[in-house]
Amino acid sequence: GLRGGVRIGASGGVATGADIVRRLAQGADYTNAARSMMRALGCVGALRCHTGGCPAGVATQDPLRTRALHVAEGARRVRLHQQETVRDAVRIMAAMGVRDPGGLGPAHLVRRSHTGPARSYAELYEWLAPGELLAGPPRSWEADWKAADPDGFR
Structure with a gap:
């Protein structure tokens, strides 16, 4: 009887509308995306986040390196990525004949x-x-x- 008071989030490999639909059909109430959002922001995947030496300026506190980050442009790209990803999820659900995420289930x-x-x-x-x-x-x-x-x- 706890399910009504508990929300389940899914993350890890969520980058596309299909990823969102898959997680929701598996029982998640919401999804989180990290890597795709970092890419949209400007991350180049140098795998140096923990060193402070991010060449794109995304994951650093170094004022010289942060000059590479264009906040306004990155924010625009992240917003567009999020909008398009959600739009794709809605289109996929519509193609499946599902009106809202609550209509998804394992049979899908x-x-x-x-x-x-x-x-x-x-x-x-x-x-x-x-x-x-x-x-x-x-x-x-x-x-x-x-x-x-x-x-x-x-």
Whole structure:
């Protein structure tokens, strides 16, 4: 009964409208994008963020290097990237016949396999009903459930 009071965010590899739709169909309430926004801002992917030596001036406190960053232009690009990414997500949902993110679900995701036919996530994975774990784990989860340790990771 907690799901109504909990929001789930998804991040990691979210860069396109398709990425957003996929995460929402998997159960996320919202998504976060980092790398694509940094690229839109002007990041060149030099992988020197932690050194203070960012050549684009995005991830540095060095006043000389920050001269490379054009804040107004970067802000415009980030805004346009966000608008277009959300617009793409809305178009994809419309093409799927879905009016809002709440209408997305596991049946909207399909996994292709070279060993068999494409199947939806609803067919491939076991989806729990609200409150189902209160009575105990489903049979297919029993071994993992017994091996789980609430005090640490294994």
